[in-house]
Amino acid sequence: MNNLTRNGVAGGVLALGMTLGTAAVAQDVTIRWALHPGAEADAVINYFAPKYEEETGVKVIGEILPPNQLRDQMSIEAIGGTGRWDLGYHSPGWFGTFVDHVVDLTPYIEETGFDVDAYPPLIVESHMKSDARPGEIIAVPTTPAAPMLIVREDWFSHPDEQAAFEAEFGRELTVPDTWAELREVAGFFTREEGETLAGETLEHDVYGWADALGAGAGITRSFIVVLYSTGVQGWDENYEPDIDHPIVVDAAEYFVDLAQNTAPREAQNWGFLEGLEMFRDGRLATATMWPQGVGTVEDPDGDAVGNTGYSPLPAWEDNLAGYEQGTPFLGGGGVFVFDTPNADEAFKFLKWMLQDNEVEWGKQSEQFSTAGHFQSEELRNLRPYYGKFLPAYEQVLQSVFIRQGIPEYGSVMWNGTTDFITDVFSGDLTPEQAQTRWANTMTDAFRRAGYVE
Structure with a gap:
């Protein structure tokens, strides 16, 4: 479905809501979400879903899937066009699998006033954008994390x-x-x-x-x-x-x-x-x-x-980029909206949960990523240690590395790192031997992909 059609669906849902009345439509809407296990999933199921249904009549059903099955299960349903889930767990490294099956969130962001700038710029780049869909917002963060x-x-x-x-x-x-x-x-x-x-x-x-x-x-x-x-x-x-x-x-x-x-x-x-x-x-x-x-x-x-x-993690002295603190892996995830007739209602729920109830999301999920989380006195006083932890974690998120937006990233960089450090740590190869192999493997992969001749 192209953007014009997507927007048409969203507009149709809005028009229907205006015609029949919000309460009547809400009674017929059920949003289903494929969730990664964790405190944030528990917060959705045990707190936010029932509260949202009470306030709006829209039912939200969260289904927690085993981590090792989550991606495959979402892929099967998305590619098959079953419409089983309206929302899905988004890991930045997974987006290529779902690129043709999720909506551009930009119209919903503009319509609802969702504040993209509430998140640190590196989280926006990592968790909300993708080179596979340039110019679009393809997900919103829920659990971005860095060590x-x-x-x-x-x-x-x-x-x-x-x-x-x-x-x-x-x-x-x-x-x-x-x-x-x-x-x-x-x-x-x-x-x-x-x-x-x-x-x-x-x-x-x-x-x-x-x-x-x-x-x-x-x-x-x-x-x-x-x-x-x-x-x-x-x-x-x-x-x-x-x-x-x-x-x-x-x-x-x-x-x-x-x-x-x-x-x-x-x-x-x-x-x-x-x-x-x-x-x-x-x-x-x-x-x-x-x-x-x-x-x-x-x-x-x-x-x-x-x-x-x-x-934050320590800095590497005389590093090549002038970093003043360590540069950790930005992991964790977010949520994208599948291309279903419930896309508009699904995003309204996300806006309500993540931004209208921003501090409550932090309290219930114990996940922190927005300026509102780090500036909230209520959150800093929620636990005896949050007063020290939250400012340090906010600083961590100012310097993280983002997985580069090419399909080969996993094989050439992540798996390449695994092979390199595993063989050096075990003593099977010297660092120089493992480094040469890694560079050659990476170049070969780029040549096969057509990036270089």
């Missing part, structure tokens, strides 16, 4: 630790601003059972840093933030790879050293949020945390509650 650094503030500020660190490194013990400083801090705090930390004898080993290091997505998520922090982009406007730069070898050697010498062995089985229990239980001095893990870190029964500091 940050957390530290044990009470250990950093302890006078014994301050004195010992300054004696060893000749500088004050502070939250790391650079990856080099993080390596020093992580090594300093890596200690064995029986040693002393912050005036107490340890009953278990403590590690200086941790992130997910499990095979595949785990170690890729962890290393790729170091890689992008160097200023490497993957390739330039002429599809010339820049991953053959020597700084990539430096980043790989740094990462392997950090991971193998300051992180727990268990981290090599972790993915995404796994392992934050170790920070909660007082076994990590620093860690990489996605925002969905803040409740675990600040568990009232944990050792870290009230003692956690939050900051």
Whole structure:
């Protein structure tokens, strides 16, 4: 269906509503949404859907699908034209599958006054736009997320630790601003059972840093933030790879050293949020945390509650792009509107939920991405730790990398990173060998795709 037809459908729905009356139409409208599991899905089903039906008569049914089936199930229904769902989970890397089956949201945004500028510019570029549909808004964000650094503030500020660190490194013990400083801090705090930390004898080993290091997505998520922090982009406007730069070898050697010498062995089985229990239980001095893990870190029964500091990831010194802080992966998702007769009503619901009830969305979903979320005193006071967490997370979202809008991104960059760091970490290849293979593979893929001759 082209844009003219889409707009015609939307106009037809509006005209019908004006003719029959809003209440009468609302009773006949049911919006169905394919949801990714998480706190945001629970918020939709348990709070917003019943409240919206109470206020408007429009029923919203959320169907939570297993993460490993969500994309395929939505694809089958969309391509088959079944109209099973009016709304679907949007991951920026998935849009190519749904490019012909979702509506341009621009007319609905203009009609309802939806504020695109409420979101940080990088989220707009990543979660609301796509090169596959230039000039259009193809989705709205619900759960954009990027990782940050957390530290044990009470250990950093302890006078014994301050004195010992300054004696060893000749500088004050502070939250790391650079990856080099993080390596020093992580090594300093890596200690064995029986040693002393912050005036107490340890009953278990403590590690200086941790992130997910499990095979595949785990170690890729962890290393790729170091890689992008160097200023490497993957390739330039002429599809010339820049991953053959020597700084990539430096980043790989740094990462392997950090991971193998300051992180727990268990981290090599972790993915995404796994392992934050170790920070909660007082076994990590620093860690990489996605925002969905803040409740675990600040568990009232944990050792870290009230003692956690939050900051953006460190900067890579002498990086190629002049970044002043780390450049993490912007993940998470949003929602697109399928091309169904309910498209207009579906977007009205999204506008009502995400912007008319902006602060309530933050409270119920614990997902934060708009200026209104970060400026809300109500949200900052909602949890004892939000006053520190929210400003730091807002800063994180000012410097994130966006997955480039070509179909080959997943294979040449994401999978390329996986192959590169997995072989370097295991010792199967030297960094130089893995780098050469990656650059050659990327160039071959661009040649096959017709980007270069």
